[in-house]
Each structure stands twice: as C-alpha cells, then as structure tokens.
Amino acid sequence: MTGANRHYVLAAGGTGGHLLPAFALAAELDRRGHHVALVTDARGAQIPGKPDFLTAHVLPVGRFGKNPLGWIKGLSAVMEGRRMARALFDSFQPSAVVGFGGYPSLPALLAATSAGIPSVVHEQNAVLGRVNRLLSGRVDAIATAYPDVERLKPKFLRKVHLVGNPVRHELLDLREEDYPELTEDGLIRVLVTGGSQGARVLSEVVPDGLAMLPPALRMRLQVTQQCRPEDLEAVRERYRTHDIPAELATYFEDMAARLADAHLFIGRAGASTIAELTAVGRPAILVPLPIATDDHQAANTVEMVKAGGARMIRQERFTGKELAKQIMALADNPKGLANAAYAAWSCGRPDAVKDLADLVESFGGAEMMDVIRVGANTARGATQGVATGSASNRTSMGGRAA
Numbered sequence: 307m308t309g310a311n312r313h314y315v316l317a318a319g320g321t322g323g324h325l326l327p328a329f330a331l332a333a334e335l336d337r338r339g340h341h342v343a344l345v346t347d348a349r350g351a352q353i354p355g356k357p358d359f360l361t362a363h364v365l366p367v368g369r370f371g372k373n374p375l376g377w378i379k380g381l382s383a384v385m386e387g388r389r390m391a392r393a394l395f396d397s398f399q400p401s402a403v404v405g406f407g408g409y410p411s412l413p414a415l416l417a418a419t420s421a422g423i424p425s426v427v428h429e430q431n432a433v434l435g436r437v438n439r440l441l442s443g444r445v446d447a448i449a450t451a452y453p454d455v456e457r458l459k460p461k462f463l464r465k466v467h468l469v470g471n472p473v474r475h476e477l478l479d480l481r482e483e484d485y486p487e488l489t490e491d492g493l494i495r496v497l498v499t500g501g502s503q504g505a506r507v508l509s510e511v512v513p514d515g516l517a518m519l520p521p522a523l524r525m526r527l528q529v530t531q532q533c534r535p536e537d538l539e540a541v542r543e544r545y546r547t548h549d550i551p552a553e554l555a556t557y558f559e560d561m562a563a564r565l566a567d568a569h570l571f572i573g574r575a576g577a578s579t580i581a582e583l584t585a586v587g588r589p590a591i592l593v594p595l596p597i598a599t600d601d602h603q604a605a606n607t608v609e610m611v612k613a614g615g616a617r618m619i620r621q622e623r624f625t626g627k628e629l630a631k632q633i634m635a636l637a638d639n640p641k642g643l644a645n646a647a648y649a650a651w652s653c654g655r656p657d658a659v660k661d662l663a664d665l666v667e668s669f670g671g672a673e674m675m676d677v678i679r680v681g682a683n684t685a686r687g688a689t690q691g692v693a694t695g696s697a698s699n700r701t702s703m704g705g706r707a708a
C-alpha cells in the first residue's frame with residue numbers, strides 16, 4: 307500500500323496512558339519497515355515498555371503556572387521545546403509527526419505544523435484532552451478511540467478518524483475465545499482493578515457489596531482484586547469475614563490470564579481498561595475516577611453502557627448496596643452476564659494500531675488520506691462524516707453467542 311523506510315516522530319509525555327499507545331504504534335511502524343523516533347519528557351522517558359529500537363528525545367516540560375511568572379516560564383519551555391523538536395526534524399526528516407497528548411506533544415506538533423510537516427494527534431479518551439484541543443485546528447488528522455468525543459469543535463469533525471485504542475497482543479488474542487463457562491451453580495469469577503495506580507474506594511466498597519448479594523450467588527464468588535499496598539490487609543480481612551475466597555495483589559502482571567478467566571469486571575474506566583474489556587468482551591461495573599480531567603472517565607463509559615456491556619456508578623453513589631443492585635441487574639437471568647459480555651465485545655476495536663498506522667502511513671507518499679476510509683464501523687461515525695477504522699472487528703465473536 308505504501309513504501310517502507312519512511313521516518314516518523316511520535317510525541318507523548320507524562321503517563322503510561324499517553325506513552326503506551328505511542329509504543330504500540332512505534333512497534334507497528336517499525337514492523338512495516340519505517341524508522342521511528344520518540345519525543346517525550348523526563349517522566350515519559352522512565353515509563354517501562356519502550357521498544358529497544360526507539361530512541362527517546364527529551365524535551366523540557368512547559369507547564370503553565372497560574373501567575374504571570376508561571377505563564378512566562380511555561381511559554382519559554384514550549385518555545386525551547388519547539389526549537390529542539392525543529393532541530394530534530396531537520397536531521398530526521400519525518401514524513402509525519404504524531405502526538406498522543408501530554409506536554410511534549412505541544413512543542414513537537416507546533417514545530418511540525420509550522421514547518422509544513424503532516425501531523426496527526428491521537429486521543430485516547432472520550433473527551434479531547436487539553437493539548438489535543440489546542441492543536442486540533444492546526445493538525446491534519448485527529449485519530450479517536452470513541453465515536454463521540456466531547457470538546458471537539460464540530461468544524462474539526464472532518465479531520466476525525468475513529469481508530470480505537472491499541473491493546474496488548476496477549477489480550478487481543480483472547481478476542482476469539484469463548485466467554486468462560488458459567489453454569490447455574492458454578493463459580494463466578496470477579497476481577498477488580500483500579501487502573502495503573504489502584505483505587506482505594508474499590509477496597510472500601512467491593513468486599514461488603516459482594517457480601518450483600520443473595521446467598522445462592524455469593525457462595526459462587528471467587529474474587530481477584532488489585533489493592534493499594536496500604537489497603538491489602540484490611541481487604542483480606544473483609545473477604546475472610548464474608549467467607550468469600552479472594553486473591554489480592556498490588557498489581558497483576560498477567561492481566562491477559564486474569565481477564566480470560568473473569569466473568570465480571572469491577573473497576574475504574576481508564577482508556578486502556580475499557581479498550582481491553584471491549585477487546586476481550588467482559589461485562590463490567592465501572593466507577594469513573596471523579597477527579598479525571600473534564601470527567602473523561604465517565605465519558606469513556608458511555609459507549610459500553612449504551613451497548614449494554616457495562617453499568618456505570620458515580621463514585622458518590624458507589625455503596626455496597628448499589629454495587630449489589632447493579633450486579634443483580636447485569637446477572638438478572640442465567641444468560642445476563644454472557645449477553646452483556648457480547649455487548650461489551652461488540653464495542654471493541656481490535657484493529658486500532660493497524661488503522662492508526664495506516665492513517666499515519668497515508669502521509670508522506672503519493673497515496674493520500676483515502677486509504678483509511680475503509681468502512682463505517684458505527685452508524686454514528688458515518689453520519690458525522692467521521693472516517694472509521696476497519697469494519698472487520700464487528701463481524702463475529704468466536705462462537706460466543708449467548
């Protein structure tokens with residue numbers, strides 16, 4: 307489709323939420339024979355998971371303080387970052403620059419757009435982040451993870467390409483596997499995680515909430531729960547009191563195996579968590595982080611909830627009683643959880659990294675944007691005039707019809 311041996315620069319900063327999709331795209335572009343460089347900040351350079359071939363170029367962070375001095379400092383860091391990015395582009399000669407959000411994205415994309423280098427931003431959440439918002443008028447394309455993205459001006463919809471969020475291979479491999487068997491009296495395995503940092507509220511509410519389920523259901527529970535280190539002992543004690551078997555850890559390295567076994571997920575609504583649940587097809591009770599910028603975790607739940615694959619509980623209403631009520635609503639008949647699993651699966655975008663790489667590759671050669679207008683995988687995306695990724699992700703569910 308396109309020639310190999312092009313050069314691309316990816317810019318992402320701060321947290322794994324921005325860096326991990328950049329690493330996934332870097333690996334895909336490298337696999338296609340291109341050269342890739344990363345522009346990040348000091349924090350981003352420490353995030354584990356960077357492919358070995360990827361050289362990281364560190365830019366100063368341009369945080370804008372609230373007072374005039376903070377503003378001047380922020381602005382001068384952005385200008386310095388822009389100058390450094392421009393010097394890198396002069397020697398590396400990228401065909402396109404791709405920003406994933408976080409502070410380093412801003413100077414890198416400013417340098418690209420002012421030099422006439424094609425530019426793309428990828429938004430992982432269902433609300434356009436601050437840096438992506440600032441850049442949306444200047445860049446050539448906006449890749450999104452959800453059909454509806456808040457805080458995106460309608461006049462920029464024509465630049466939008468729905469691709470999804472990249473998901474690790476070992477999780478994608480589970481997409482064609484069946485939902486784990488759920489018999490009338492067999493085990494119900496519940497997985498609870500709070501995102502990369504864990505979440506205290508899950509430790510406080512989930513054990514007692516599960517204990518409020520009717521005895522016939524409660525006796526079948528087997529829990530796997532991520533807890534912050536300081537909460538581990540108290541949570542262990544709660545489960546012991548309720549006589550519910552539970553395996554607890556501060557972080558599970560084997561998420562693929564954990565999700566493969568789980569009948570139900572309870573946790574936060576970070577972008578990767580949602581992408582993984584919908585890639586594998588697991589029903590969920592989602593409790594968005596209330597302090598997430600522009601309430602983006604609540605927005606992230608909308609598609610899954612509408613499809614019937616998840617229930618959302620606001621943290622201020624997240625009590626044991628409410629949790630038990632929502633679980634009962636999901637598992638209201640023997641096929642309830644399996645049906646919800648299928649609904650979750652139908653929201654998955656397993657071709658995210660491929661579609662994003664196709665979009666990026668469409669720059670810099672004779673071939674242009676039409677190559678990624680390959681289908682319409684949501685009616686809403688189509689009516690908005692949003693170019694979408696591959697439609698192939700919606701055709702089957704590996705024999706898991708409920």
Ligand SMILES: CC(=O)N[C@H]1[C@@H](OP(=O)(O)OP(=O)(O)OC[C@H]2O[C@@H](n3ccc(=O)[nH]c3=O)[C@H](O)[C@@H]2O)O[C@H](CO)[C@@H](O)[C@@H]1O
Pocket residue numbers: 321322323324430431499500501502503532556557558559560561575576577578579580582595598602603
């Ligand atoms: C607290 C915070 O600011 N979170 C933001 C952060 O996501 P944050 O990194 O907190 O959460 P995500 O859901 O995006 O990712 C969590 C990742 O950790 C993995 N995991 C989790 C627990 C565990 O025991 N083992 C494990 O491997 C999950 O499988 C997943 O891949 O960036 C995302 C993308 O911008 C945002 O949507 C989130 O709102």
